[in-house]
Amino acid sequence: MCPRPALVKSRSALVRSAAGGNTPGMAAWTSGWTTMILSCAWLTSCAASIEGPTTASARRSPFVLVLGIAQDAGYPQTACRRACCAAVAADPARRRLVAGIAIVDPQSSERWIIDCTPDFGEQLLLLDAVAPPAMDRDGFASQPLLEGIFLTHAHIGHYTGLMELGREATGATRVPVYAMPRMRSFLERNGPWRQLVELGNVELRPLAAETPVALNERIRVTPLVVPHRDEYSETVGFRINGPGRSILYLPDIDKWERWERSIEEEVKRVDVALLDGTFFSGDELGGRDMAEVPHPSVRESMERLSTLPPAERAKVRFIHLNHTNPLLDVDGEAMREVRGRGFGVAAQGEVMGLGRLLE
Ligand SMILES: [Zn+2]
Ligand SMILES: [Zn+2]
Numbered sequence: 001m002c003p004r005p006a007l008v009k010s011r012s013a014l015v016r017s018a019a020g021g022n023t024p025g026m027a028a029w030t031s032g033w034t035t036m037i038l039s040c041a042w043l044t045s046c047a048a049s050i051e052g053p054t055t056a057s058a059r060r061s062p063f064v065l066v067l068g069i070a071q072d073a074g075y076p077q078t079a080c081r082r083a084c085c086a087a088v089a090a091d092p093a094r095r096r097l098v099a100g101i102a103i104v105d106p107q108s109s110e111r112w113i114i115d116c117t118p119d120f121g122e123q124l125l126l127l128d129a130v131a132p133p134a135m136d137r138d139g140f141a142s143q144p145l146l147e148g149i150f151l152t153h154a155h156i157g158h159y160t161g162l163m164e165l166g167r168e169a170t171g172a173t174r175v176p177v178y179a180m181p182r183m184r185s186f187l188e189r190n191g192p193w194r195q196l197v198e199l200g201n202v203e204l205r206p207l208a209a210e211t212p213v214a215l216n217e218r219i220r221v222t223p224l225v226v227p228h229r230d231e232y233s234e235t236v237g238f239r240i241n242g243p244g245r246s247i248l249y250l251p252d253i254d255k256w257e258r259w260e261r262s263i264e265e266e267v268k269r270v271d272v273a274l275l276d277g278t279f280f281s282g283d284e285l286g287g288r289d290m291a292e293v294p295h296p297s298v299r300e301s302m303e304r305l306s307t308l309p310p311a312e313r314a315k316v317r318f319i320h321l322n323h324t325n326p327l328l329d330v331d332g333e334a335m336r337e338v339r340g341r342g343f344g345v346a347a348q349g350e351v352m353g354l355g356r357l358l359e
C-alpha cells in the first residue's frame with residue numbers, strides 16, 4: 001500500500017525520466033547478477049507493492065544506487081549553446097544529474113551517499129523513491145536524513161550540495177560527513193561550509209587513506225588516494241565492500257599512469273568498477289587545453305584495459321561524463337564502440353547489488 005501516493009508518483013516520474021533511454025521493459029540484468037536497472041514498470045508503481053526476484057534481492061541485501069552520471073557541471077551545462085546541450089534543453093528526459101552514488105542497507109533502512117553534488121535535492125528524491133525513509137504518522141521522516149556523506153574532493157560537483165543542509169535549507173542535525181584531512185580542514189576554515197560545522201548541521205568525521213570505515217556489520221568503505229588537481233583538498237575514490245560483492249567508485253583521476261596503484265589490479269579486486277569517463281576522446285574541449293583538466297579519456301582507458309579478459313572488462317562502467325561526451329547519447333556510435341569493446345557506461349537510477357548471489 002502506498003502511504004503517500006501523490007509524492008510517490010512525482011518521485012517515480014523523476015526516476016523514470018532519469019533512467020529513460022537506458023531501460024527497455026522490465027528490470028534488465030545487464031551483467032548477470034551484479035547489476036540491475038530499475039524497470040519502467042517498477043518506476044510507475046508504488047515501491048511498497050513491488051514483488052519480483054530483482055527487487056526482492058535489492059530489498060534484502062545492501063546495494064549501490066547510481067544518483068547521477070554527469071561531470072561536476074551536470075548535463076546540460078550552464079550556458080552551453082552547442083548541439084550537445086541544446087538537444088537536452090528540448091528533451092528534459094535526457095538530462096543527467098551530477099555523478100554520485102548512494103549505499104543502501106534495506107535490512108536496517110540505513111542510507112549513505114558518496115559525494116554531495118549540486119543536484120543533492122533531486123538526488124535525495126531519487127533515493128527516497130528507491131529506498132524510502134521510514135515515516136511517522138504526521139508524514140515526517142522518522143530516521144535521519146542520511147546516515148552519512150562521504151566526500152571524494154573539493155571540486156564543485158562533489159561537495160557543494162552540503163549547502164542544502166544549512167539553516168537556509170533543511171537545517172539538518174549533525175549529519176556525519178566523512179572527509180580526508182585537507183578536505184576536512186577546508187570545510188572547517190571556509191565559509192559557508194564552516195557555518196555548517198559551527199551550527200551542528202554536519203559533524204565532520206575523519207577518513208584516512210586505505211583505512212576501512214565500517215558502516216555497519218555488513219558494509220565497509222575504504223578511501224583510496226588518487227592523483228588529481230587537488231587545489232583545495234586531496235582526492236580519493238572509494239572501494240565499497242558488502243556481504244558478497246564490492247564496487248569501486250573512482251569518478252576523478254588525472255591519469256592512470258600517475259597512480260601508484262594498478263587500475264587493472266583494482267578492477268580485479270571488485271565486482272563493478274565505476275571509473276572516470278569524463279571525456280570520450282582527446283578532442284572534446286574545442287579551443288581549451290586538455291592538459292588543464294587531465295583525465296584518462298574513455299578511449300585511453302579502454303586501450304589500457306583491453307588486455308584484461310572479457311569478464312574483467314565487463315566490470316567497468318564509465319561515469320562522470322562531461323557535457324561534450326558522446327556517451328551521453330545512449331543510442332550513439334560512441335556507446336556502441338564502448339559496448340563492442342566489452343565495457344559499459346553507468347546509468348542514472350541503476351542499482352548494483354552488494355549481497356551474495358541470489359540473496
Ligand atoms: Zn568531478
Ligand atoms: Zn554542452
Ligand SMILES: [Zn+2]
Nearest residue numbers: 153155228252
Ligand atoms: Zn575533480
